[in-house]
Amino acid sequence: MSGRPSRHGPGPATVTTAVGAASPAAIAHAGTIAVVGRPNVGKSTLLNHLIGEKISITSRKAQTTRQRVRGILSLGERQFVFVDTPGFQTAHRTALNREMNRAVQQSLAEVDVVLWVVEANRYNLADRALLPLLPVDRPVILAVNKTDRVTDKRGLLPFVAQISQVREFAAILPVSASRDQGLPELLEEIGKHLPAGEALYPPDELTDRDERFLAAEFIREKIFRLLGEEVPYFCNVVIDHFEQEGQLRRIFAAVIVDKPGQKPILLGKDGDMIKRIATEARLDMERLFGGRIYLEVWVRVRSGWADDEATLRRQGF
Ligand SMILES: Nc1nc2c(ncn2[C@@H]2O[C@H](COP(=O)(O)OP(=O)(O)O)[C@@H](O)[C@H]2O)c(=O)[nH]1
Ligand SMILES: [Mg+2]
Numbered sequence: 001m002s003g004r005p006s007r008h009g010p011g012p013a014t015v016t017t018a019v020g021a022a023s024p025a026a027i028a029h030a031g032t033i034a035v036v037g038r039p040n041v042g043k044s045t046l047l048n049h050l051i052g053e054k055i056s057i058t059s060r061k062a063q064t065t066r067q068r069v070r071g072i073l074s075l076g077e078r079q080f081v082f083v084d085t086p087g088f089q090t091a092h093r094t095a096l097n098r099e100m101n102r103a104v105q106q107s108l109a110e111v112d113v114v115l116w117v118v119e120a121n122r123y124n125l126a127d128r129a130l131l132p133l134l135p136v137d138r139p140v141i142l143a144v145n146k147t148d149r150v151t152d153k154r155g156l157l158p159f160v161a162q163i164s165q166v167r168e169f170a171a172i173l174p175v176s177a178s179r180d181q182g183l184p185e186l187l188e189e190i191g192k193h194l195p196a197g198e199a200l201y202p203p204d205e206l207t208d209r210d211e212r213f214l215a216a217e218f219i220r221e222k223i224f225r226l227l228g229e230e231v232p233y234f235c236n237v238v239i240d241h242f243e244q245e246g247q248l249r250r251i252f253a254a255v256i257v258d259k260p261g262q263k264p265i266l267l268g269k270d271g272d273m274i275k276r277i278a279t280e281a282r283l284d285m286e287r288l289f290g291g292r293i294y295l296e297v298w299v300r301v302r303s304g305w306a307d308d309e310a311t312l313r314r315q316g317f
Contacts, residue, residue: 015173028196038127043065049180055206061232083111142172156298178181235255257301258302
C-alpha cells in the first residue's frame, strides 16, 4: 500500500508572494483545469512549477506523459486542480495511443477551464490539430510558453497577434514554466474562472496519484532522459512491492522490456545504467515523499505490451 504525497513545505514561493500568502482560509472557489497542447510544449513542466512540486515527469521526448495526473494547488480561498494530459497523438495508432487520446478528450469534457499551452513562436500542424477538440462552452486560456528562448521579446507580438485569430481566448499570457516567469499572472487569470464551491481535495494535498504510481513514473522519467530516442517506447515500469516502515520506504520495481536483446541496453556496462536510473529516481522520491527510500530496480522481458489492451487496463489506463 502507499498513500498520496502531501505538501511538507509552505508551497510555491513565487506564487504565494504574488497572489497573496496562502492562508488557511476556507476554499470558496474550486475547479479543474485541463492542461492541453501538443507533445513537448512544456505542459508537465508548467504543472509542476504551478504547484511548486515535481509530480509530473518531463523530458525532451514526445509521449513522456502517458496517463492523466492531477496537480492540486490551494491558495487562499481558491483551489486549482490541474489535469496534466498526455499530448494528443496522431502519428501512431497503437492501443496505447488510442487510450491516450481518449484520456485527452475525457479530461476536456469534464473541466471548468482549459489551459492550452503552445511554444513561443512555434505554432504548427500538431498544435492546430488540437483546435477542433477544444470545448466551445468553456473558457480557454492560452499560455505561450518557453518565452525565455525568445531573446527579443518584441518578436512575440506578431506571434500573439496571429494566434489570437485562431479562436476566442479568455486570455493569452506569455510564460516561462522552467524559469517561473508569468506564473502568478497566469494563476490570477485562471482563478477568475473557477466556479464557486467547496474544496475538491484536502488543501494540503498535492496530487490524486499515490506514491506507488509516482515511484514508477520517476523511474520512467529517467529512462526517457538517460537512454536513446527509441528506448522509452519499448519499456514499461511496474512496482512489484512497496512497503513503508516508519519513515523508510522499501520499493521493488521492474522495467519491463519487449525483447531479450533490449535488456542489456537498460542494464548498461556492468549494470551502470540501471544503477544510475535507480539512483536518480530515488532522489526524486525522497524529495517528494520525504523520508528515506530503499529502491531496487530490475529488468524483465515480456513481449507485446504496447498493443495488449488487457495489460494496459490492468496497469490502470
Ligand atoms: N527553455 C524552456 N524549456 C522548457 C520550458 N518548459 C518546458 N521546457 C522543456 O521542454 C521539454 C518538454 O517539457 P514537458 O513538460 O515534458 O512537455 P509536455 O510533453 O508538454 O508535457 C523539456 O525538456 C522541458 O525541460 C520553458 O519554459 N523554457
Ligand atoms: Mg507531459
